[in-house]
Amino acid sequence: MTNEHVSFRDVEQVFPARGKQDPVHALGPISFAIRPGEFFSVVGPSGCGKSTMLDVMSGLTRPTRGQVIFEGSPLDGTVPDGIGVVFQEDASFPWLTVWDNVAFGLRRRGVDAAEIRRRVDYALSFMGLAAFTKAYPSQLSGGMRQRVCIARTLVMQPRLILLDEPFGALDQQTRLLMGDELLRLWRETGATIMLITHALDEANLLSDRIGVMSARPGTFISIVETGWAKDRDSTLAELPEFGAVSSRLWALLRSESMRAMGQHAASRSSLAGKAA
Amino acid sequence: MGKAGLIRIAVILAAVLALEIACRTGAVPPSAVVPPSAMLASVYEILTTGEIAHDLRLTLTAVVIATIIAIVGGFFAGLIIHGLPRLRRTLAPLLAAYYAIPHLAFYPLLIVVFGLGLGPLIVLASLLGIMAMIIATLDGLDHVPRVLLRTAAVLRLNRWSEMMLVRLPAAFPHLLSGIKLAFSYAFIGVVAGEFILSTAGLGHAISFAYDNFQNRRMYGLILIAIGLVTLVNTTLLVGERRLLTRRGMR
Amino acid sequence: MRSNEAIQPSVLLRWGDGLLVLLAIIASWQALALWGGSDVMTTPIETVRHAVQLTGQSRFWPHFRETATAYSVAAIVAVLGGLLMGIALGAHRLTGEVFEPIFVALYSIPKVTLYPVVLLLFGLGIEAKIAFGAMHGIIPVTIFTLNAVRQVNRTWLRAGRAMGLSPAQSILHIVVPATIPEIVSGIRIGLSLALLGTMLGELFASKRGLGFLLMSAIDVHDVRTIMAIALLISIFAWAMNAAMLAIDRRLHQRI
Ligand SMILES: Nc1ncnc2c1ncn2[C@@H]1O[C@H](COP(=O)(O)OP(=O)(O)O)[C@@H](O)[C@H]1O
Numbered sequence: 197m198t199n200e201h202v203s204f205r206d207v208e209q210v211f212p213a214r215g216k217q218d219p220v221h222a223l224g225p226i227s228f229a230i231r232p233g234e235f236f237s238v239v240g241p242s243g244c245g246k247s248t249m250l251d252v253m254s255g256l257t258r259p260t261r262g263q264v265i266f267e268g269s270p271l272d273g274t275v276p277d278g279i280g281v282v283f284q285e286d287a288s289f290p291w292l293t294v295w296d297n298v299a300f301g302l303r304r305r306g307v308d309a310a311e312i313r314r315r316v317d318y319a320l321s322f323m324g325l326a327a328f329t330k331a332y333p334s335q336l337s338g339g340m341r342q343r344v345c346i347a348r349t350l351v352m353q354p355r356l357i358l359l360d361e362p363f364g365a366l367d368q369q370t371r372l373l374m375g376d377e378l379l380r381l382w383r384e385t386g387a388t389i390m391l392i393t394h395a396l397d398e399a400n401l402l403s404d405r406i407g408v409m410s411a412r413p414g415t416f417i418s419i420v421e422t423g424w425a426k427d428r429d430s431t432l433a434e435l436p437e438f439g440a441v442s443s444r445l446w447a448l449l450r451s452e453s454m455r456a457m458g459q460h461a462a463s464r465s466s467l468a469g470k471a472a
Numbered sequence: 473m474g475k476a477g478l479i480r481i482a483v484i485l486a487a488v489l490a491l492e493i494a495c496r497t498g499a500v501p502p503s504a505v506v507p508p509s510a511m512l513a514s515v516y517e518i519l520t521t522g523e524i525a526h527d528l529r530l531t532l533t534a535v536v537i538a539t540i541i542a543i544v545g546g547f548f549a550g551l552i553i554h555g556l557p558r559l560r561r562t563l564a565p566l567l568a569a570y571y572a573i574p575h576l577a578f579y580p581l582l583i584v585v586f587g588l589g590l591g592p593l594i595v596l597a598s599l600l601g602i603m604a605m606i607i608a609t610l611d612g613l614d615h616v617p618r619v620l621l622r623t624a625a626v627l628r629l630n631r632w633s634e635m636m637l638v639r640l641p642a643a644f645p646h647l648l649s650g651i652k653l654a655f656s657y658a659f660i661g662v663v664a665g666e667f668i669l670s671t672a673g674l675g676h677a678i679s680f681a682y683d684n685f686q687n688r689r690m691y692g693l694i695l696i697a698i699g700l701v702t703l704v705n706t707t708l709l710v711g712e713r714r715l716l717t718r719r720g721m722r
Numbered sequence: 723m724r725s726n727e728a729i730q731p732s733v734l735l736r737w738g739d740g741l742l743v744l745l746a747i748i749a750s751w752q753a754l755a756l757w758g759g760s761d762v763m764t765t766p767i768e769t770v771r772h773a774v775q776l777t778g779q780s781r782f783w784p785h786f787r788e789t790a791t792a793y794s795v796a797a798i799v800a801v802l803g804g805l806l807m808g809i810a811l812g813a814h815r816l817t818g819e820v821f822e823p824i825f826v827a828l829y830s831i832p833k834v835t836l837y838p839v840v841l842l843l844f845g846l847g848i849e850a851k852i853a854f855g856a857m858h859g860i861i862p863v864t865i866f867t868l869n870a871v872r873q874v875n876r877t878w879l880r881a882g883r884a885m886g887l888s889p890a891q892s893i894l895h896i897v898v899p900a901t902i903p904e905i906v907s908g909i910r911i912g913l914s915l916a917l918l919g920t921m922l923g924e925l926f927a928s929k930r931g932l933g934f935l936l937m938s939a940i941d942v943h944d945v946r947t948i949m950a951i952a953l954l955i956s957i958f959a960w961a962m963n964a965a966m967l968a969i970d971r972r973l974h975q976r977i
């Protein structure tokens with residue numbers, strides 16, 4: 197376990213046929229490991245199986261084949277203690293205030309009230325939400341709601357944090373700033389982070405390693421080591437090495453993205469044929 | 473209030489005024505419709521003399537009991553059916569056809585089984601209301617966003633906590649509309665029952681006034697019945713608005 | 723071929739389950755009838771036998787015709803009237819905003835209480851039943867149509883214009899396909915409620931029709947006839963609803 201916080205062994209996910217639809221081979225077979233304390237990102241064309249991989253890694257979905265090992269023991273179809281997940285969609289509870297949303301998980305654990313208050317207040321101010329504790333999610337912007345979900349995950353002090361395109365709704369500038377926050381959080385907590393993103397620059401900037409996924413069924417065509425220092429931030433983007441890694445990622449992804457589009461467009465080929 | 477709201481009020485006032493004039497000029501015979509002003513006067517008389525208190529109490533008792541039975545029964549039935557997909561798939565055509573069946577046709581049977589009095593009224597009214605609540609419960613549980621359930625799984629909630637702390641709060645707006653419908657149906661069930669075969673209650677008072685050519689009184693009673701339902705509906709609606717606004721669903 | 727094999731068992735299973743429910747209903751009915759005695763309820767077989775016998779009598783058919791006529795006219799008025807009002811209110815924004823809350827309010831008031839008014843206005847004949855049935859049915863058709871028309875995506879219409887469609891073509895190829903599923907849902911509910919309204923009309927004050935037969939059976943405590951008529955009405959209501967629901971589902975599947 198020393199050098200593997202979480203690992204996949206020949207993991208495959210196939211969604212069974214539904215109605216007239218064929219079964220979907222979404223993921224794998226895929227084997228890899230994320231090291232303890234590592235910042236690992238996953239990039240890949242849309243629909244390649246990134247979210248599916250997150251589901252399997254968290255224990256939410258039991259894979260069709262293969263095994264996921266977390267901290268030395270295989271996952272059994274439930275989410276183990278120590279894993280926190282921030283989903284792609286807004287998962288804040290609309291019936292609770294921001295504060296109650298963030299405190300929700302701790303209350304279920306029976307943590308004592310003073311400790312809950314300490315952790316929640318800290319997480320809220322860390323995420324820049326201190327002024328909105330009494331607001332309801334509907335009164336916040338999409339980006340702020342996503343931060344509520346991140347805070348809700350943080351207070352549980354997970355050792356492995358999985359984030360699925362958490363900044364998808366944000367503009368480029370805010371994304372960069374949120375990225376810096378995420379790096380700060382990562383350094384402060386010492387947690388292992390797996391981040392799914394479709395922004396290559398973001399993956400490049402934040403990660404120790406970047407897994408580049410193929411079109412469906414998703415596997416890693418390459419895992420790129422960046423070699424950035426631990427105390428990096430968004431100023432990194434000015435370095436020439438940064439540009440080199442970005443071009444490398446894009447070169448790897450270009451053909452895969454085209455293949456992914458081809459999957460969607462397979463049925464259109466007849467149209468092209470007619471036109472010709 | 474917006475422009476549409478003002479126009480709406482004007483339209484309603486104009487309609488009432490037109491009716492008033494039509495009645496006063498004899499364009500509409502008093503044997504059919506009494507003027508709105510007379511209807512209001514009649515409401516005032518009936519309410520101040522308190523003559524309807526007894527009938528009203530009977531009707532309300534039946535409506536309240538039936539509503540409660542429909543809400544509680546419908547909620548738990550919905551919960552159970554939701555938990556058993558196979559049962560649900562089988563019951564689906566039955567659920568869909570429920571309101572197509574004219575329940576009043578069975579009212580006489582209920583009288584035979586439960587005797588005269590409040591019993592058959594309550595049974596009929598709860599039967600009418602319960603399916604609205606079942607359907608609303610199913611609907612609400614169906615529409616809980618998947619990501620919230622996955623959040624519950626990540627937070628390692630057990631089934632009970634998941635239900636109480638995530639599913640039900642998420643489904644609550646749907647449950648509320650179920651409650652509204654259950655009340656409406658219960659009211660219709662009771663009043664319709666009183667119309668056909670009853671010797672007391674608001675519905676009976678209306679049909680008695682009709683049979684005895686007491687038009688003024690009949691219209692007053694009808695307005696009272698409609699006013700009562702509107703009052704309850706509006707109260708529920710205001711609560712619902714507030715809830716939905718807070719959740720950003722409006 | 724392969725997909726056929728995959729589907730067949732589940733279809734069989736579903737039919738089996740449906741049959742089971744039907745059997746359960748018949749069994750509990752039978753049990754209730756045995757427990758309550760023939761004063762309360764007739765058994766399923768007796769009821770069916772009496773229903774068949776009833777439909778064989780010549781005195782039954784004039785009543786049936788009366789109900790069928792009243793219902794058909796009420797249904798036509800409700801659907802056509804609802805469509806017209808819904809389209810008019812949906813196409814003109816302000817008119818829609820003014821009238822929609824009024825219709826929603828009318829939808830939620832207990833229309834049973836208005837029945838005496840209908841009688842005063844239309845007399846005791848078939849007109850009152852038709853009016854009452856149409857009154858019940860027209861509102862859901864209006865509300866659903868209104869919403870369907872209002873929610874036609876402006877962008878689709880703009881896209882249509884950009885592709886050079888004429889207004890008539892836009893209506894035929896964009897508005898109609900976009901609104902039909904919602905409108906059919908409204909019609910389904912409207913037809914059910916119109917039946918309910920017509921039946922209520924016949925139960926309260928009427929000298930002809932199935933509802934009248936039912937009420938006269940109640941007066942003389944003729945349980946067999948009560949049950950037989952209730953069964954006939956229920957079967958008709960169920961069949962109509964099932965047919966509409968099948969169409970409804972089909973149309974909604976595309977979305
Ligand atoms: N529950 C499911 N049932 C069937 N197919 C699914 C399911 N979840 C995802 N898929 C399919 O699996 C593929 C990968 O989906 P996903 O992991 O969400 O992609 P990504 O997150 O990379 O965009 C897609 O083609 C998607 O349609």
Ligand SMILES: [Mg+2]
Nearest residue numbers: 246247284360
């Ligand atoms: Mg995804």
